[in-house]
Structure formats: structure tokens, C-alpha cells
Amino acid sequence: MKTTAFAFILLMVTLMVFASFLSNMKVVQAQSDYTIEHVNHEVTVLYNGYVLINDTVTINVVTGQATDFLIGFPYKYGQHLLRSVAYNASDFFAVTLNVPLGDPPRVGFYAVKIDFPQGAPQVFSVEFVLSNRLLVQDSQNATQFTSSFPAYPSLVKPVAVCNGSIVLPTDAVLVQSVPGGLAYGEENLPEFTDSAGSATFTSSVDNVRVMDIEEFSSEMRVTELGEIDCADTYYLTNKATEALSFTDIVLPSSAFSVTSQDQLGRKMAAPAQINQTANRYRVTFESPLKTNESFGFSVGYVLPGNYTVQRGTNSFVFNISMFQHLNYYVAQASVSFIMPEGARVVSLEDTLVGDTFSLSRDVYQETATITKGNVISLDSFNAEILYNYNPLWLSFRPTMWVWALAIVGCTVAVVWKRPKAAVARVPAPAAVVKIGAEYLKSFVDSYGEKMKIALELDSLEVRVSKGRIPRRRYKVLRKTLETRLGTLDRDLAESKDRLRGAGGKYSDLMRQLEISEAEINEAETNVKSIEARHAGGELSLEAYRKLQSDYQRRKDGAESTIKGILLRLREEIR
Incomplete structure (x- = not known):
């Protein structure tokens, strides 16, 4: 009995040892080995102070197939990492952030893992974006800056040759750097290198703006004649120790008629072109931004018709390079591409795959929107949109106006031909209050600003519903606009009472104005109401669109009446 038990135990131990041996054989067979021949480590200080690191790696696979690669830097830089991307000439690769460096893991490093499902290519690049908190502006000399960065990459294998370089902003002059100079290198760079670098340089504040560009949105409206009306909106925060009085932006090539305005629609100084090759413009603020102060502004411009090419009778292609x-x-x-009324998008070019994009359809118009996060120059893309458009749509709006005028004319003619009752003479008021031109001008300008703010509020609701603007910024902007609108409404109410009390044509115009305002509010x-009913299933899509079109037509008519009243008041000013 004991002999049988001993034999059974011996057999089990032998099987376990054999299984372990087979498992180890499989692991050894599955393992791959490679050497790192060369790394080109390039550190670039961007215009708004962020640090862009590009590591171009050349490896030589000795055995097996490398399916992943670890690369990192000293752990203190990990908290400043905003983005990492890996790619080669033809593909992008998945990147996993904040993984251990080495097996067993080495303490004191922040690493990322790049996955190569088809095996590692011989040459590939890894980019890191680090926060502009690593750029420090000298408190005594506003033109001197110090940027911190990893001097060399941290790898799990030695590197035969590692070349490093520092790219500073335009016209910057290096004062000192670690390891030394704008170009440096190391042969036989050890594995798990822990090397912090820095560069102190002087540069005009024109070329370095320590700020956060929190949001950029662009609307490109393709007109019926092929030109593109554009509006780029920026929202930024000053992170410098000095006040921020201007910033530089990049526009698409061939842009003309460039204008700018603040977030409330007030006109700003026209942007000046400072670099023709990159088509860079400088936007100057009315009031300098203090440290940690935020500001939003829009830049409007027009692009020529050569961005749109006709491929067939009713087939067109809109093609533009962004970023x-x-x-x-x-x-x-x-970035939103708004097609002409009546156009139908047929296809979006494959270059848009990988980005978050959507296609929305209104009654007569379609809009393609591309959304990106953590944008750098690597994210430049070519958008090619194929759409069908019948040129007969050019006459759509004029035809609608002709029909509207015809209906109004017929109505007036019918009313004019009706017999009129005798009208008793009413003596004119003995005196009419005199209204000065300056007072009228103030009223018209205030009302115009009120209409602009109303449009901005509508636009704000659309942008937040589509996720194009953070909720926190939406609340701040809405509160700002509503506060200003409340002030204007109070001032305009007093002005209306005074104009109404003046009697005569002013009283009649104020009555028409109030009727039109009531019609807009009702619409x-x-x-x-119909949006809620449609969402609840009470209204069909067809009925919803018909009612929406009817209410929009009433609103447009009331707004046209208000514009006509303001135009008559402007004529009184002259």
C-alpha cells in the first residue's frame, strides 16, 4: 500500500516537472531579442511653451518577432505628460500610458508601451507632449526662459548611438543647456538612463507666449459660388507672469479679408500678417490679459474658390489641408464644413478615418464636423468632401422672396380697393418731444448689440449640445452674455418709453417693434414646444419639420420688420 502511494506521488512530481519544462521551452521560444541601433531624440519648445519630444528609434530584431516596445523618462516628468503617439511612415500604433519600465520593473521611471500586432518595424517614431508648466519665465528678465525636459530616453536596452537636439522658438538665443549645446549625443547609452535636461534661452516675447489654448473651433461655410466664408474661434488662458496683449495664429493659405472680434461680437483691430510662408497672423487684444485670465475671440476670413473643384455636371469636391x-x-x-443649401454630401475622404467626425442634416443644409483632442502639427490632415449640388438652388432664396412680395402685393391691392369709411379729422398733438440724433444712434447701436448677443446665445446652445464646448466654459460665457443682455434690455426699455412719449412716427415705430418682439418670443x-412633443413621440418627423419651418418663417419675418425699423431710425440720424 505504501509502495503504491509512493509510486503515485513520484509520478505526479515527474509530470509537474515535465510540464514546467515544456512551459519554459515555449516561453523561451516565444521570446524575441532585438538591439537598439540608433535613437534620434529631438526636443522642441512650442510657441505657447509646451515641450514636444520626438524619439525616432531604429532597432535590429535578432530573434523572434518584437510585438511591443517600452520607452520612458524620469518619473517626475510623468505628471506633465499630455499625450503620446507612435507611428512610422505608413501606420499609427496603439500606445499604453503609465506602464512599468522593465521586468522586473525599475522604480523612478514613467514608461509607455507601444504594441506592434504585425511585428515591430525597423524604424518608428514616438512623440510626447509635455505641459508648458515646464517652461519658467525669469521674474527679473521677461525675455529669459528655462525649459526642462528629459535629456535622453529611458529604455530597457542599451543604445548604440543616441543623438539629441534642442529646437528653440524663432530667433531664440541659447544661454546654457544640460547636457550642453543645441546638439549633443551619447554612444552606448546605458539602459534605464535617468537624465534630466534643461535649456535657458532668451527670446522676444513675440515668439514665446506662455498660454493654454483650451479650445479652437472653425466653421467653413461653402457658398453657392464656391468661395468659403470662415470663422475661427479661440478660447485661451494667459499662464505667463506678464500681461498678454496679443497672440499669433495660423490661417489656411490664400486667406483674405481677415477680421477679428471678441466673444461679445465687438470689433477688434484687424489681424496683421507676420509670416507669409506659414500664413501666420497676429491678433491684438483691446485690453491685455492678466495672469490666469481667460479670453475668447473670433477671426473671420474668406478663402478663394480654388478650394472647390467641379468634377461633373452637379458634382463638386471641397479639399483643404488643416493644421x-x-x-x-x-x-x-x-472643424465644421457647412455645405451650400441644397447640397448633399456623397463621401468623406479616408483621411478622416481615426478622427471623431459627424454629419448632421438640417432641412436644406448638411454639415460635416471633425473633432480632435490634444492637437499638434502631427495632426495636420487633408479633408476632401465630395458633394452633389444643383446650381438651380442659387435661385431658391430670391424665388422665395419674390413669392413673398407677390403675396404681400396682392394683399395690399385687395385692401386698397375696398371702400374706405370716412375718417374724422383728429387734431395733431400740440407739441412733440424733440429726439436728438445722438439719442437715436445710441438706441440703434444698443439694439444691434442685443441682436448679436441673442445670436451668440443661440450659437452657444448649438455648440454645447454637439459637445464642441466644455460645460464649464459654456456656463461662464452664457452668464456673461445674459448679464450684458439684461443690462441692454433695461436701457432699451427706458429708451422705448421716451421714444413712445415723443409721439408721431416714433410712437408708431415703437408699437411695431413691440409687436415684432412678441411674435419672435411666441415663435x-x-x-x-414642438421639439418637446417630437421628442416625446407626439409629432411625426414630417409634421415637426412643417411646423418648425412655419415658426421659423414667422420669426424671420418679425426680425426683418425689426431690421427695417432700425434702418428707418438710422436714416433719421443722417
Whole structure:
């Protein structure tokens, strides 16, 4: 009995040892080995202070197939990492952040893992974006800056040759650097290198703007004649110790008629072109931004018709390159391409795959939107949109106006031919209050600003519903706009009372104005009501669109009446 038990135990131990041996054989067979022949480590200080690191790696696979690669830097830089991307000439590779460096893991490093499903290519690049908190502006000399960065990459194997370089902003002069100079290198760079670098340099504040560009949104509206009306909106925060009085932006090539305005629609000084090759413009603020102060502004411009090419009778292609020559970092960006009325998008070019994009359809118009996060120059892309458009749509709006005028004319003619009752003479008021031209001008300007703010509020609601603007910024902007609108409403109410009390034509114009305002409010209330009913399933899509079109037509008519009243008041000023 004991002999049988002993034999059984011996057999089990032998099987376990054999299984372990087979497992180890498989692991050894599955393992791959490679050497790192060369690394080109390039550190670039961007216009808004962020640090862009590009490591181009050349490896030589000795055995097996390398399916992943670890690369990192000293752990203290990990908290400043905003983004990492890996790619080669033809593909992008998945990157896993904050993984251990080495097996067993080495303490004191922050690493990322790049996965190569088809095996590692011989040459590939890894880019890191580090926060502009690593750039320090000298408190005594505003033109002197010090940027910190990893001097060399941290790897799990030695590197035969590692060449490092530092790229500073335009016209910057190096004062001192670690390891030394703008170009440096190391042969037989050890594995798990822990090397911090820095560069102190002087540069005009024109070329370094320590700021956060939190949001960029661009709307490109393709007109019926092929030109593109554009509006780029920026929202930024000053992170420098000095006040920020201007910033530089990049526009698409061939842009003309460039204008700018603040977030409330107030006109700013026209942007000046400072670099023709990159088509870089300088936007000057009305009031300098203090440290940690935020500001939003828009830049409007027009692109020529050569961005749109006709391929067939009713077939067109809109083609544009975005984010080229970008020398700054943008936290969140979106680009919307608004097609002409009546156009139908047929296809979006494959270059858009991988980005977050959407296609929205209104009654007569379609809009393609591309959204990106953590944008740098590497994210430049070529958007090619194929759409069908019948040129007969050019006459759509004029035809609608002709029909509207015809209906109004017929109505007037019918009313004019009706017999009129005798009208008793009413004596004119003995005196009419005199209204000065300056007072009228103030009223018209205030009302115009109120209409702009109303449009901005509508635009804000659309942008937040589509996720193009952070909720925190939406609340701040909405509160700012509503506060200003409340002030204007109070001032305009007093002005209306005074103009109404003046009697005569002013009293009649104020009565028409109030009727039109009531019609707009009623139309907006009705639109919200049918939206709720449609969402709840009470209204079909066809009925919803028909009612929406009807209410929008009433609102447009009331707004046209208000514009006509303001135009008559402007004529009184002259």
C-alpha cells in the first residue's frame, strides 16, 4: 500500500516537472531579442511653451518577432505628460500610458508601451507632449526662459548611438543647456538612463507666449459660388507672469479679408500678417490679459474658390489641408464644413478615418464636423468632401422672396380697393418731444448689440449640445452674455418709453417693434414646444419639420420688420 502511494506521488512530481519544462521551452521560444541601433531624440519648445519630444528609434530584431516596445523618462516628468503617439511612415500604433519600465520593473521611471500586432518595424517614431508648466519665465528678465525636459530616453536596452537636439522658438538665443549645446549625443547609452535636461534661452516675447489654448473651433461655410466664408474661434488662458496683449495664429493659405472680434461680437483691430510662408497672423487684444485670465475671440476670413473643384455636371469636391505649420498645442479642436443649401454630401475622404467626425442634416443644409483632442502639427490632415449640388438652388432664396412680395402685393391691392369709411379729422398733438440724433444712434447701436448677443446665445446652445464646448466654459460665457443682455434690455426699455412719449412716427415705430418682439418670443416658445412633443413621440418627423419651418418663417419675418425699423431710425440720424 505504501509502495503504491509512493509510486503515485513520484509520478505526479515527474509530470509537474515535465510540464514546467515544456512551459519554459515555449516561453523561451516565444521570446524575441532585438538591439537598439540608433535613437534620434529631438526636443522642441512650442510657441505657447509646451515641450514636444520626438524619439525616432531604429532597432535590429535578432530573434523572434518584437510585438511591443517600452520607452520612458524620469518619473517626475510623468505628471506633465499630455499625450503620446507612435507611428512610422505608413501606420499609427496603439500606445499604453503609465506602464512599468522593465521586468522586473525599475522604480523612478514613467514608461509607455507601444504594441506592434504585425511585428515591430525597423524604424518608428514616438512623440510626447509635455505641459508648458515646464517652461519658467525669469521674474527679473521677461525675455529669459528655462525649459526642462528629459535629456535622453529611458529604455530597457542599451543604445548604440543616441543623438539629441534642442529646437528653440524663432530667433531664440541659447544661454546654457544640460547636457550642453543645441546638439549633443551619447554612444552606448546605458539602459534605464535617468537624465534630466534643461535649456535657458532668451527670446522676444513675440515668439514665446506662455498660454493654454483650451479650445479652437472653425466653421467653413461653402457658398453657392464656391468661395468659403470662415470663422475661427479661440478660447485661451494667459499662464505667463506678464500681461498678454496679443497672440499669433495660423490661417489656411490664400486667406483674405481677415477680421477679428471678441466673444461679445465687438470689433477688434484687424489681424496683421507676420509670416507669409506659414500664413501666420497676429491678433491684438483691446485690453491685455492678466495672469490666469481667460479670453475668447473670433477671426473671420474668406478663402478663394480654388478650394472647390467641379468634377461633373452637379458634382463638386471641397479639399483643404488643416493644421499645417501649427507651432502651438491646442487642447480641444473642432472643424465644421457647412455645405451650400441644397447640397448633399456623397463621401468623406479616408483621411478622416481615426478622427471623431459627424454629419448632421438640417432641412436644406448638411454639415460635416471633425473633432480632435490634444492637437499638434502631427495632426495636420487633408479633408476632401465630395458633394452633389444643383446650381438651380442659387435661385431658391430670391424665388422665395419674390413669392413673398407677390403675396404681400396682392394683399395690399385687395385692401386698397375696398371702400374706405370716412375718417374724422383728429387734431395733431400740440407739441412733440424733440429726439436728438445722438439719442437715436445710441438706441440703434444698443439694439444691434442685443441682436448679436441673442445670436451668440443661440450659437452657444448649438455648440454645447454637439459637445464642441466644455460645460464649464459654456456656463461662464452664457452668464456673461445674459448679464450684458439684461443690462441692454433695461436701457432699451427706458429708451422705448421716451421714444413712445415723443409721439408721431416714433410712437408708431415703437408699437411695431413691440409687436415684432412678441411674435419672435411666441415663435421661439412654439419651437420649444414642438421639439418637446417630437421628442416625446407626439409629432411625426414630417409634421415637426412643417411646423418648425412655419415658426421659423414667422420669426424671420418679425426680425426683418425689426431690421427695417432700425434702418428707418438710422436714416433719421443722417
